[in-house]
Amino acid sequence: MDAWQYIVxxxxxxxxxxxxxPKRTGSSGASGQSxxxxxxxxxQFMENMERDNEELVELVKSSQQSNRxxxxxxxxxxxxxxxxxxELDGQLQAAATFIKETAASRQAAPAPHSTAAKALEKNETAMEQPTSPHSIEARYGELFTLYREGKSIESIAKKLGMNKGEVSLIIGLAKQEGGVHG
Structure with a gap:
């Protein structure tokens, strides 16, 4: 039984x-009046209790609707x-496949003999290094600094105003590039 039922x-x-x-004591009209x-x-008390209960029921109904x-x-x-x-996972997998294919095609290419080919190879090696302006780590330096400090992907995403999937994708690409360990 509810509390209001006990009160009623x-x-x-x-x-x-x-x-x-008053009937037992045989009192006069004054006790009848009281x-x-x-x-x-x-x-009046019962009417007030009923009104309060109806208001509570309405409040519960409205909160349930808003929760739904x-x-x-x-x-x-x-x-x-x-x-x-x-979608991001698919993009990450496509990027990883592309990187693997690119690496495989570089390994399958014949060794360069000319000076120009050696210079080109030196430029490619420089581009793969994390300090190269074209590397992922160079473009997202603050992200990788936070990642190396052991911050979670969620906290990095919040701090930099990025999506968690985007942060995961960048870190995954950097791992494929070979610039980040963790």
Whole structure:
């Protein structure tokens, strides 16, 4: 039983005792007036309790509705983020495949004999180094500094204002490039 039901039951018991008690004692009309006042007060109390309970029920209903709406919004957002993660994963895999194919084609190419070919090879080696302006690590220096400090991908993404998938993709590409260990 709820608390309000106990209160109503207690009020009914008090009303019954108030009606019976004056008859037993044989009191005059003054006690009848006080019992009538008590009945009126109890009726008002019960009406107030009912009104309060109705307001509480409405409040609970409205909060449930708002929770359902928020839940639907969150579910939609989660599904969109999952799709975005799948897209980024596909891009990461495509980039990794491209890097592997490029590395394999470089290994399969015949060794250069001319001076121009040696200079070209030297430039390619310089581009692969993390300090090269074309390397991933050079372009995202702050990201890799935070990553080496042991920060999580979520905290890096928050600090730099990026998506977690984007941070994961950059780190994955850098690992493929050979510039980051961790």
């Amino acid at each position: 039951l207690l009020g009914a018991v008090v009303v019954v005792f108030a009606i019976i008690l 019992s009538q006042n008590m009945e009126t007060a109890l009726e 709406k928020e839940h639907a919004v969150f579910e939609k957002r989660i599904s969109e983020l999952e799709l975005r993660c799948q």
